[in-house]
Amino acid sequence: MSKLTFGFTQLQVQYSLIDSRVEAHLVPLCRQHDVKLLPYGVLAGGFLSDRWLHQEEPSSQTLENRSLTKYKLMVDEFGGWGAFQHLLALCREIADSHRGDCGISDVAVAYIAQQDCVGGIILGARSKAHIGSTLRAANLKLTSQEIGRISQFLCRTRQGPAGDFYELERERKGRHGQIMRYNLNRVHSDVHLAEVQARIALWEEENTTCDSAARTFLQQLGEELQSFHHGSEYGKLSQQSGETLRALEKKIVQLLPTSI
Known part of the structure; x- marks a missing residue:
């Protein structure tokens, strides 16, 4: 029998508007080896949605679960609550230019879906109420101008997270590692x-x-x-x-x- 070999076709990664660490080294490597990314955390546990637009910064005591605590730390790394609110406002403005019930979460998903090497996206629908928005996000296509506006904003505003993919999470004594x-x-x-x-x-x-x-x-x-x-x-x-x-x-x- 001939020897069978198996290669990677997709890689599951955390990737969103507020966490683009994969772009530094992983995306070029995937491009070189024809591997697609399968991002999770695209909505940052729900923070990248209309629910949080114009809201006061939540305290750690009010966050409902470990997932929200994890992604709130990413908001902090991104540049803080003020910078995050500006990002939400930009996504809301872009959503308003599209027909239907397009929302911030749809724009956040579409932006990542249209990035280099992304082959699909993992979205969790915790209830029937989420199915419609999930399908809507899958069908939204941003224009090159809209993608450019978001990219330029991120380049000007984003402070982090810094380092390689999962580097923060590997530091077990750090803020991120302690909740992992x-x-x-x-x-x-x-x-x-x-x-x-x-x-x-x-x-x-x-x-x-x-x-x-x-x-x-x-x-x-x-x-x-x-x-x-x-x-x-x-x-x-x-x-x-x-x-x-x-x-x-x-x-x-x-x-x-x-x-x-």
């Missing part, structure tokens, strides 16, 4: 438990007080520890990891009563 979950291919294993232990240790190292945001973070860690008891890998934990799990659960309980 690693080793998800080994959920509820010894490796996963060690990761949770490291996050708790890092929190203790860097926090002398426990505000409401920190309380939420600790509660999430507590829930993650509880999930170990119901995971398929629970029975495979080493004796040492079992002791560590119980010790960490007690530590979370001890830390939380001091919260406000």
